[in-house]
Amino acid sequence: MDIDLNTLRASIDAEVNRREFERLPARDDDSLPAAGLIDSVAAFEPIDLEGYLPEPPEEHQHIEPELVAELLPEGRFYNWLKRPPFARHLQRPRIYSLLTRASRLPGGARLSNFIYIMARGIAYRIPALARLLEQSKQWRYLPGRLAGFEYQANQGLYAHALAVQRNERYLLDRLQRLEQRLREQQAQAARTAGAPAAEAASPPAAMPADLYVDFEAHFRGSREEIRQRLAANIPRFKAVAALFSEPVLDLGCGRGEWLQLLQESGIAAVGVDSNPSMVQCCLDAGLQASVGDGLAYLQGLPDHSLAGLTAFHVIEHVPLDVLVRLIDEARRVVRPGGIVLFETPNPENLIVGACNFYTDPTHRNPLPPALVAFLLEARGFIRVEIERRHPADPKLLLQGQDDGLVQPLNRLLFGPQDYAAIGHAP
Template sequence: MMEENNSEINVDELMHTIREEVVKRQVYSQQINSESNLDTSKLKLSISYIETFLKNAESRSSLRIKWPDKLNRFPFNLSAKFQKLILKALNFIFKDQREVNFNIINSLRESVVLNHQLIGQIATLKAQADNRIQSLDERVVTIDTSIQGIENSLNAIDTLINSWLTGIQKDLDTLNMRVQGIDEHLSIVYARMAKLNEHLITTESRIVTVDTRIQEINERYIRNDSYLKNDLMQQKRLITLFLEEAKKCLPEPFSQEQLQTFVNEDTHFLDVFYAAFEDQFRGSRKEILERLKVYLPLIEEAKVGTAESPILDVGCGRGEWLELLEESGYTSRGLDINKVMVEQSRSRGFEVIEADVMVYLQSLPDRSLGMVTGFHIIEHLTFPTLMKFFTEVVRILKPGGLAIFETPNPENVLASSCNFYFDPTHQHPLPSSMIKFILEMQGLQQVKVINLHPYPEAYKVIGSEIAERFNDYFYGPQDYAVVGYKL
């Protein structure tokens, strides 16, 4: 039996196998005929022998009524009466044996009759077998003819397939050569593309480097330009005021009021310096925006920042917190005394008021704000001013409003002993427990301290308990925020 997954069939071998099978069947049928004839003749001869034996046995097993001729000689030539007597005695003695013999003979006769019947049936079967064999021979001849036709068809198909495969092989060879040529061309293209990609990567890296440098130069130029413009404006304003006041008093000396005007303007002498200082040491605008996002959930929880409960950011500086509040959809405004920073914030579209913090807070009505914030502002105030500041904050907050103030953490040794004094306008480090106590004394409730901005893990020392304590003191939170609510 051929499997379905045979990919190739040998037609010649298949035809040869079929022919051999046909010849074998023909020879086998002839052998059967000859053997059946031989067996039948032998069987008839055996039955003839058996019938002869039965006739002889029947004659010998019949009842003895005559004295054998061979026994009429001396000394067996007895009288007729004595012979009859002996015969009767013998017949009586062998009566049972005679019956047995008759039974056996009858059985054998029936067996002969059965054998004759069997011979007849064998002859019938042989005739039927001959007919079937003849029919089979005819079918074999028909099959052989059909196979010959199939063989001729297969040979024609094989020739056609070989011709077709030859054409396909030629086409495949041609296609393979074309593909090989395309592959070689693609290899060259890929090599060129790889070189071009390397060149593009190098060029892109250079462009990024140049772009970064240009951006840095541009930012530096913008800052310097802003500083110079503001400084020139301040100088121009001072000169204008000086000339105006000089005109008023000349040739008389300056009055006390005129001198106070110059003194007030003198307080803004360091505005440009402090704006540049903030840009250098405060951190980039992006970093500050990212840090301030920690306070947004507190605003959402308190439900402030609406038109009825606006937010005031004291010492708003460059306006990062105002920008984040505006992006989050809250109503807010800023307050600062530095003219340069006020102009920078206003240029970004924020509402910023230029005024002294205490003067402005004292001008506000009671319960007028939803939240007051100050990031790195309270460390700039003297202690008496700080107390007055917190008093005003509690006064102007609405019930349910909150205050958030962030300042350097003096528990961090590096922050309190070094970094705090980067800013020459700082007064003193403010411990978190002290500020928490002051706010509670001023009337705020649920006051809590949030530690912020620890050093990265890479700075910390790995080791014993002493190392952990060292990390807390030197690389712990650099800032903290105190949060209180007005009930």
């Protein structure tokens, strides 16, 4: 039973005040007696506090001799103690408490447990032994405490490492976004200041427009051949069109083979080309296209206004600085989750890089796949991949018994003639 000291104090004060008030003489007015207050200490009578005192502990209560045998557990040593002349001493609280505590140890009611309890009690009454026992207890628990400390330390270090990793990733992402914003602002400042127009993303005017149409038909292939090559790209853009409603822009759309494939697949698409004859071919086929410089056209589009952007055999026609600005504008106008695809001749094929590339006099220089992939990643695109495509005619492959020599030569001379650099906007 717990004693509520505040309640007890309040009861005592109330009883003292009541008895003091009863001893004051009755007066007509409310003033105090002239002789002063009656000595309340002398008038104090003991108050019955029995209701406030706790019950005595059970282990110190008197135990009837006939109950000791029933309360103590069974055991050879305990059964021996229950016999005369020891039985009459078992009812003493201290002895009964010692026997009870000893029976609760592992092994139960045994002489060894009783001797251990007695020796432990005696040892704790000797100051030097008590300190030694406490120190041994601390040493016994030390491995477990060290293990717990090690676990907590490892958990703390792990949480700290995760926090550092998240902060590092956050800072890198933020730095990338800031760099992208800086490039966009620089491009906007260049447009506002009337920077000179970039070179066209399609063939320059060194070759007449109508002549270039004939050139494409003669060297690149017929419309059906080009459609067969480009059809492999449709699944990528169908996935994008299923998520977004914005159109796909084709830079240097040429005769419109790719635009026509997109239209037949139900994908909204527009094209731009600097060659009026090429654009007229698209318009005659019922496609949406316009005459203009590819970079200037991109600079006039709002942010995140395209689901995707393609440029088939365009980037080899422009200088490097224009290509970088073209990629920057593509990063700005393609919405997050959108896709960009740049296809160009593959200089890893030695015949393409040394000869076929220069068949088109409007080509500037071959672009290695690693360079284009680097530019896309450096300018903010993610999951960049290089897809090599369009190998040479198998009839041209070298034949021989030495595969260790023939296969590398076939790969270098007749391997993929084009490659596509594909990136995704984050």
